[in-house]
Amino acid sequence: MRPEPGITAVKLMPRCTSVAGSSRCARRRSQVSGSAPTVSAVSPGPTRTEGTDAMGEGLEQLAAQGPAGRPATADEIAEAIVFLATDRASFIYGAKLAVDGGRTAI
DSSP states (O other): OOOOTTOOHHHHGGGTTSSTTHHHHHHHHHHHHTTSOOOOEEEEOSEEOTTTGGGTHHHHHHHHTSTTOSOEEHHHHHHHHHHHTSGGGTTOOSOEEEESTTGGGO
16 A cells, blocks of 8 residues: 555654544554654553553453453553664564553454
8 A cells, every 4th residue: 555645754744643543543654754753652451550540440341351360561562662672673564562461363
């Protein structure tokens, strides 16, 4: 697929606002960017944060349905993001990394 004339990665950023569209956006920005930095997305599963504390046991029940059987910590999600930002991920372009405790694997 060739980039559309006049479309740049910067112009595509406002379109990258929904979680559902993040993998498509990462793939598209990777195509447009060419030799620019890699563009990938992290797709987290249930994660314990200040924002999810209000879910209480609901988060635990949701996470229990996956192979890990528990919610992730924010640090576990951050580790995946840091990995994608390092040279060790230099050959990863336009990927969606599921950091979901195995939920998408089953």
